[in-house]
Amino acid sequence: MNLITALARLLIFPGLLFAVPAAWFFLWVERKTVALMQGRVGPPFMQPFFDFVKLTAKSTPPRSGIAGALMRSWPLIALASAAGAVGLLPVLPSSGGFEGDLILLLALLEMPSMCIIAAGFSSRSIFGEIGSAREAALSVSYNIVFLLAIVSIAASQHTFRLEALAALPASPLRLLGIVAIIVCLPAKLHINPFSLPNAEQEIYAGPMTEYAGPELAMWELSHGLEWVAATGLVATLLAPHFGAWWLAALVFVALSFAIVLLLSAVAAATARLAIDTSVRFYWQCTLIFAVLAISSALFMRYRL
């Protein structure tokens, strides 16, 4: 990948120029789906944009010292890594990439949740600390399944290169892995039934309790970008290979939108689970599928 393609991917498509409006759109779809399923009209189309502008123009409480600097930097790190993760997605055919970019993508996808854990603890609010502890427990549970599913897909195709993975045709084994990834997404995006870390009204806003103004706006935006990156990863794995770039982009957007709708509908239809139930769900119920996927992937590798 040369510098110009890398910059174009990071800044234009599927990077910031596409991803930021898409993030607001997905946040709106999430709220609107919940509203429609509750029999309400719901927020207007531009709502997440207005929220973002309003938050950037608000003042922040004074923060001093190392703790204050850390608190200010966590949302920026989360935002940067989420934007980088979106930029790495192999949406367009022959858009470049390098060996092992799947590993970088997984690391960047994990960064926002690490930042949330750190932010909760550095805010020194009791609610933030509870939220961070829950996020850490949840992250340990779903990441095993998430990583096993992705590694099973990569192992069956003998590569850690995203473009090569996206270009190959879908197989039953790959679909099993994708289902396992989709099961992990609600926990990764902190939506119901796994909205424990930022459980609204229960522990105020979890790790975000002490954040205000522009910092909170950065958190909201990085959450939206996480939506784009996580659904985009599934969309690129699901999408068939197209020669025309506009067709590939269109299918990518449509598939991402469908996954967002599915996840929002599940979120609206379920209630929040307790932490022990969530952890048990991933360790006992979902882990079996992930182990099945990776063992069959390895088996297929020896057979071939």
Next chain:
Amino acid sequence: MKLWRRLVCLARRRSPWLFHMNAGSCNGCDIELVAALSPRYDAEQLGVRLEGSPRHADIICITGPVTKNSVNAIHTVYGQVCGPKAVVAIGSCPATTNVFIDSRTIDGPLEKHIPVDVFVPGCPPRPDAIIQGVAKAAAILAERGLNPPKATVAIAATVAEEQP
């Protein structure tokens, strides 16, 4: 720069986030405030969101006649909400202390302690009235962003920013 200010003004009017505070209310107004967010009235159409943390809020909705116990909490929460902010007094209690007037456990009305922007009278007020009050407060907030009044700044300076 002017365009940005106008955009901010519009955004403030379209996205009021509420923090609900009970200052000794009988729970009547609290239920009506929650009803305003329910499917029948659906305040989210105006961008209203009920926030758990005062740090996220723009508008503080206070119910109740301000009991002596709640005075410190009101000052703390008012200091924790980041500016620009507005206060909506919901019900007759925070406006006049209502039937609890002259009680020795009451230190009201609310305006003695913090500046109030909108009063929503009623015992309890209807959810539509509460939504109208919040919309008015959001309009006030948008104006305040354009040219912040000196009086509010002076009062905000005397209020303790945070309790340890």
